[in-house]
Amino acid sequence: MSINNGAHADFYRNGTDNCEETPLLGNGSAPARTTGASFVSCVFNLMNAIMGSGILGLAYAMASTGIVGFGILLVLVSSLAAYSIHLLLKLCDQTGINSYEDLGGKALQKPGQVMVGIAILIQNVGAMASYLFIFKSEFPAAIDSFLSPEDTGKAWYEDGRVLLILITVCVVLPLSMLPKIGFLGYTSSLAFFFMLYFAVVIVVKKWSIPCPLPHNVTTLSGNLKILNVNDSECTPKLFIISIKSAYAIPTMAFSFLCHTAILPIYCELERPSKVRMQNIANISIGLSFLLYFISALFGYLTFYSHVDSELLLGYDAYLPRDIMVMTVRLAILLSVLLTVPLIHFPARKAVILLLYGRREFSWLIHIISTLSILSVVLMLAIFVPDISTVFGVVGSTMSSCLLFVFPGIFYLKINTERLRSFDSIGAAILVVFGLLMGVTSLSAIIITWVKGS
Template sequence: MCESLMQITKTRDQRPESKLNNEEGTSLTFPQKAVGESRSSMINACFNFINSIIGSGIIGLPYALNEAGLPFGLLLLILVAYITDYSIILLIKGGNLSGTDSYQSLVKSTFGFPGFLILSGLQFLYPFIAMISYNITIGDTLTKVFLRIPGVGPDHILAERHFVILLATLALTLPLSLYRNIEKLGKVSLLSMVLTLTILIIAIIRAPTLGTQILPTDDAWVFAKWNAIQAVGVMSFAFICHHNSFLIYGSLEQPTLAKWSKVTHVSVGSALIISAAFAVAGYTTFTGYTQGDIFENYCRNDNLATFGRFCFGLSIVTTFPLECFVTREVISNVICTRGLSKAEHVSITLLIVAVCTSISLAYDCLGVVLELNGVLSATPLIFILPSACFLKLSPGRWFQRENVMPTILISLGLFVMITGLTMTGLYPQSCSHGVEMFYCADANVSGTVPPA
């Protein structure tokens, strides 16, 4: 899952423009780099892209396999990765045809101001719901971390999720969200990436040591399950990274479509391998018991899992401000033609954080939140809008060869949205928030040593 760098894009839009030729013989306008500012190599671009994809959304992928079934879920994960790869390249092709250099300007030039409003709404909704999921996760993970502190029991205030969410909001996420410049959060983003990789390693380590002690559910190894469409929503939430596509493309030395295709294939492919490894490790450990927040499955006395919870909680705290930055920028771009004053900046930030916190205090089922964010915002941003822009700009008819795939993606995206919303509403997945799993009664599973 990635974070939009809209402020950086706005800064780039203020620079002089230069035209860069791609290998198809057409030109694409990109803002000229400032004096002394170097461009990225393909390796650096790949690293930045992978970093933008692999984020906190990875935590819900084991749950997605639980919804879809392991074999079919892996096939869907590969399909979502392929569509992500294809649509990212399609975005740049659309920018080539329209002479634009950002997702926002592409949609606005293609579908006018109504299209710009739709995209702005989706770009607001995605990080807004993500922040709600982050708060729910903070309440789930940090309470169990605090329970490992001597003297903190189940009745202690630090074990109360509402208090922990409020504490984290007031002490950490709100102060960080009040930054006006996203560049000050750059080191925080790097820390978040390191923590995410640490969580992946922990899940892989615990799969063989813990999974063998937990009996699999009856339908653990079936090919497919009925909730597969909802799983696509969770996977889309984890893979969306289209906000940064133009920014990373423009940072390349001599950017061309051929170079961009290589960067995209390597980045999305690497992210797919990491995501699949985490999803399989998590699901095979807990099978049908897998929760939307995988750390809800680990026992409270599991020291390695507790360290993983701490890493994930810290990662969420460092990611929340980036998503808040995006929502604030979307609001600013829609309602203001100028930069926000200090008072407006603080007021809008307080309003966004307050609404997200209120919803997360009232609702605690992470899996459903991930599903809704996937089908409501991530799916149209990945499946529908890039394809619709390309079809509108393409001189050929929709049934011609190069337009067949975008047409299919629009149909598939609409199907996933409608079906996913219907199934989430009619058949919401159950949660066991804050409840110690039954298998934790076994001393070996929980990681404790039985009394002599």
């Protein structure tokens, strides 16, 4: 498997299933593996792969499902995500395969490998596009917040598209060119603390915006925003079922999907073992769950039914020049930028595998693949009109496959346990849940599009 661009990463079992004794990086003969990524670094990398643009869309999901409904769904999706990681790591430990694509090949031959590669590519391109979409919409607002009202909207540096292109070329591209995922551990730790600061600000600012919301407010750009609100909208809803609820589970699936980064991180883990990697996954998902729920809850309790699909945009109208909002906007932007290279890593690996197969590392292929993927992502980020569209479509299709369907199917096909074993039953439940979630959510989303048109 070409886990990164300078080395092959294969498991050498040496007559044992203990990954602690397994050199993961080598050249195919007598691999000499030096120090790997630390436990803490891997936790930060995985949390960075989990958290990103999803944290900005979960308050909107809570407004569509209610507090209790959202909590139940978030617990369900996060628990199933951790369990599907358990199945992937168990298969990795049993077979010596440490690539999601190769597990697909082991289970379903070449079609399985191709399906996983395509799903990884589409999922990660969608994720990166959503991150850059946030940058396009948020960075001009962040700049406007530092300018006087009469100076806004006049300069090139307030054009989100221009800024997006510049930052992609100057920041995202150099980080995406790095050959090993472990190098991103330092930037991932910064991204985590930015997300933590985001959650703190959302909690604090809940008491800075009155409810009911003011009827007439002026945004940073000078536009008048008129809301129809009443006192009853200040009462939080525990359960909500509507057509908008169709976006909730896909958004959660999108927010917890880190499976494309699990095995690359596993391969670079210092003293790798299934237990250590599972602990990394559990800690990362647990901390992400906590930050997700807190930020979604207080974001919903601030705006109630008027939550924007991209949470921070709601603060422009009511706290346009608030210092904490301004700084958290910059923190989220930095976090998003630092996440894109990490998500780019498995996407590039999938492209190289699909187009070139197994081959020695080539800087030419590495550079061409990186530039091609980032070009597509940049075009999507520039032209996609609404981030909830990305969450809904990608979450209901590719995210549900990678998070639930594929791990369950691969486990049932590869594992030799009896079908009535606990993990076999759990794998079957994952498949059924993923298919039901994907079909139901995508159908509802299509219906909303038809009605909207």
